[in-house]
Amino acid sequence: KIARALRPGGKLLLDIRNARAPRKTTTSWMKLCNGYLVMADRYDAEHKREHGDCLFIDASGNVNVLTGALRRATSRLYTLPEMKAMLRDARLRYLHAYCGFQVPPKELIPSYRRNIVVVAQK
Template sequence: MSCTNCKGVSAVNLKNTVTHGWDWWAYQFRVVHRRGIEGIDFWDDRLISFILRVLDLKPGERLLDLACGSGVHARRLARRGIEVVGLDIAPSLVRYCTEQAAAEGLDNVTFVEGDMRALPFHETFDALVVLSTSFGFFDDETNQRVLEGIARALKPDGRLLLQLSDPHTFVERQKARCYWQERPEGIYWTEAWFDPVTCVSHGVFRFTDNEGVTHLWDDHERVRLYTLPELRLMFDRAGLEISDVYGDILLPPVPYGPDWHQEMIVVGRRVQEDDR
């Protein structure tokens, strides 16, 4: 369900509220809300097949799933024989991921708490993925530092994949500034907008549970949407090189361009010193 103005969101009963930090919301969105998305298992399987194909992953290779969320993709990759480390800033997600991996008997996937702005790895991974538009949370200088940390974490010639929103398609799809979704656990209220001056998308979230309690976030989401020319410059500064760009997770892969830009999936590698 959606509404074209913000009256529906502002009319939420705010007398009975609880305000949470990101750790609570991370679990609510990445685990609870995600479970109810129709067709999510099919989408996840398709994404994993795409990743394996375009990164040419082989059993035994080491991969970092940066901002791993619920860990569903890390676990699926581990089942294919990849040695996976999933990193997320939310302790609630790291605990959940660890429990799920143990329940599935996976011993080739590890989940750790960490901040993508300060990655502790040096030439550790054959490949790295950032999925579900989890790049761009910070200002331009900090986002650049994230890419530089990614380059350090990769082995020379290591591969990476960023799954990003195409800015034009993102704006085109944003028909309603405010909308709500009814789920078995309650109602999710969202106010979202795109600022063309800064190229930043914003999202304010509320959740009303079945007991009538409205849960608020003590902040709001901001994601910088980059164009491909901007990303090429950022990759170059970080010691990375873009090799391919795709417009979706379809197989066979479809190149990103005027005829297909449902999303922007950037595939690249760490440049060896001799190549620079």
């Protein structure tokens, strides 16, 4: 579907988690809307999936269990070779891979633990 949305010569930029360095099990939180969002993540190595559960603690200290898609998130992690194969199957040409969030972008380092930024072209 993405390939159909791109004009000929159009570029695609994907920022994905690095499947070679998943978060095993973590709990984190962030301040949000006068309360706190608490997230517990775990990694399913067999299926290369990260699963996360969320709840919200409001300013009064009430714990609000979120429902549906807000409560539970899951995402499949892909390696760079898997991404290249998917791009090829979608008739997109792989151009380059970077890592991190720096500008200008940093060349992909195999040991980098956070993300992979993939650039492709139609």
